[in-house]
Amino acid sequence: MPTDAATPAVSVISDRINALEAPQTIEMAKKARALAAQGVDVISLSFGEPDFQTPQYIKDAAKQAIDEGFTFYTPVPGIPQLRQAICDKLKRDNNLDYQPDSIVVSTGAKQALANAVLALVNPGDEVIIFSPFWVSYEEMVKLAEGVTVRLEGALENDYKVTAAQLEAAITPRTKLVMYSSPCNPTGAVWSRQELADIAAVLARHPQVLVVADEIYEYINFVGEHASLAQFEEVKDQVVTVNGFSKGYAMTGWRIGYLAARPDIAAACDKLQSQVTSATCSITQRAALAALQGGRASADEMVAAYRRRRDLVLEMVKDIPGFVTPTPEGAFYIFPDVSAYFGKLTPAGDTITTSRELALYLLNDAHVAAVDGGAFGAPRCLRFSTAAADDKLIEAFRRIALSLAKLH
Template sequence: MQETEAAKAILSDRILSLAESQTIAMAKKARELAAQGLDVINLSFGEPDFQTPQYIKDAAKQAIDEGFTFYTPVAGYPELRQEIVKKFKRDNNLDYAPENIVVSTGAKQSIANAILCLTNPGDEVIIFSPYWVSYEEIVKLAEGVPVPVMGRLENDYKVTAEQLEKAITSNTKVVMYSSPCNPTGAVFDEAELMEIARVLEKHPQIYVIADEIYEYINFEGKHFSLANIDFIRDRVVTVNGFSKGYAMTGWRVGYLAANREIAAACDKMQSQVTSGTCSISQKAAAAALKGGNASALEMTEAYRRRRDLVLSLMNEIPGFKTYLPNGAFYIFPDVSHYFGKSFEGHTIASAQDLSMFILTDANVAVVSGEAFGAPQCIRFSFATSDDKLTEALRRIKISLAKLQ
């Protein structure tokens, strides 16, 4: 969105400096073209194409019938917080109490709460890059200083402990990352996180926000949480939610686990912004956890098949530099091969230009890597059907062949 001169005269510097979410912006453009009658395949949005499991929907209906239509405790219903405690023990071997848990309106709010509670103006926040689009903007809202550290393609875009150590300064307050990662699908294993923890052990003033929203969508086996490492656990804020693993994007329920001081601060912050999360959604979320993660694992097998399909098709496209994503439902190829190429007098100067060319010429929506801190890349979501993925990659291959 480009603000008008009139808007600039009345709006705050805070909002004027805030970037619009590029994933949402591209999805909006795709919808606009679809409304014009074009057959647009949308690979821009990070949303499961599966329906929320029926047992979760049934729990929501029951909650309505039983009258759960009133304000909820700011940090969430005690029942849901207790189920989250059980989940951490069952899936992650982590011991928390309900007082360590704050339920929010999506994992995005959980991240924002943590950043706003931990970051003072001028504090540096190291962000493992490529990163989810909102990380940097949330840090800016808190008047912190984002410090992206770029992982290398040959290491599946994962930042190393050595890179982290070089980025730390006396002003570093927070380190933030996701695993499995949006946008790359990279998964940090126990050995890699132990090396990172050893670096952080030397800097007791630094806290970590570990975004684990894609925990269940993991193609390589057991998920490992940084909070499992005893000597750093109390400095880790673990963020998770229901959108990805349980296909509950529209229900808007996320949560964090942290030491009691941080959790209490997030409760206080949330009390002045949104108060408690939707009562019906919370009852549905509690039912989701009680039902275990079998449905999530079924979806993950579908994502694994789609990943392999997309990789096989993408490797037939000249100039795409790919890798093997081990989690989430994205692939993030380096597409810089096409920079400087042209078609009908229009030159591709950036990933944003290439994304728009793919949208207008192939009618496939993807997201430029610039929004994720990697301007040489484009993010493809494979959270859609095999047929759509096959057709999308067919169109893209034809369109890119036009660039000379």
């Protein structure tokens, strides 16, 4: 009998899984936890997670659902009351008219995104992704056997892709466009006029569909949030994805949703029915309470995020080599740090990539960030500002000291 668990000579893992990259956000969080387990005081700015508690009225609704025995399977796309509440929210906040048969509630906005990509993309279809982008977009396209086409926004335009760039990138093989606004990782927010220009392009290409990721909708520092689907000429081409994790501090509850024309929603429902079925019944009741409770708790959190953003920007402006656009939403800063490429660490190692710089900061400053290559921007680092003020002050004090050691 074998005496060890040696790796088989031939992998049994499927090619599709071997082709996937592990999310760098999760990988860096693992490294930070491992270091912390050794007794090191690590400040993690790698995860996109609010540090606020879920509002009490949402917790109370979940407890009530449990006490009432609301513990059975629900319809795959969500309970009718929640889907109607989502329709009401989309009308109130986004000027979007949908009926419940256009709504699919999923186990997180991530599942809603994956549902949309897998339901729409055939092998060989081109998917235009506005870059920088959230880490999982490309991997979802890989699972669908599509072909990613990165469209890079210029730093001078806060990394926002323009309508002219989109027009030039569309080919007969283009099936889908993906973007987020407010953007993870850059914090960029597309204005209503910018989206109107993009809608005009898409209207000339009715075969092209769009996944508009609006999970950071409420964390917006520049005023009105604009949804691409509000433009009637392209509404049927747009799948709008949103959720509760950011605006309501409900990351662990795992609930999100999409809104799309009925045939696309039905396809996502069909896929979800074979993968997970409905999301947690208790979580759905909590999400219903969140929507019925309005935006007051979200607005309180946004005020804190704005203060933290300004606090961090004030600190990083004094760090040489950081080129940092002002985020208009979300809770990240995304500086270009390429000025440090080619510099030597105190140990004599050369920093050649943002990943190496991130690892250096983790091991020397004990601050966890995520390298920009994971987001399609290898000259950058992403730092989350969803942390307490004292943690942010200490983190960037350490970062400045560690970077000053490079020569």
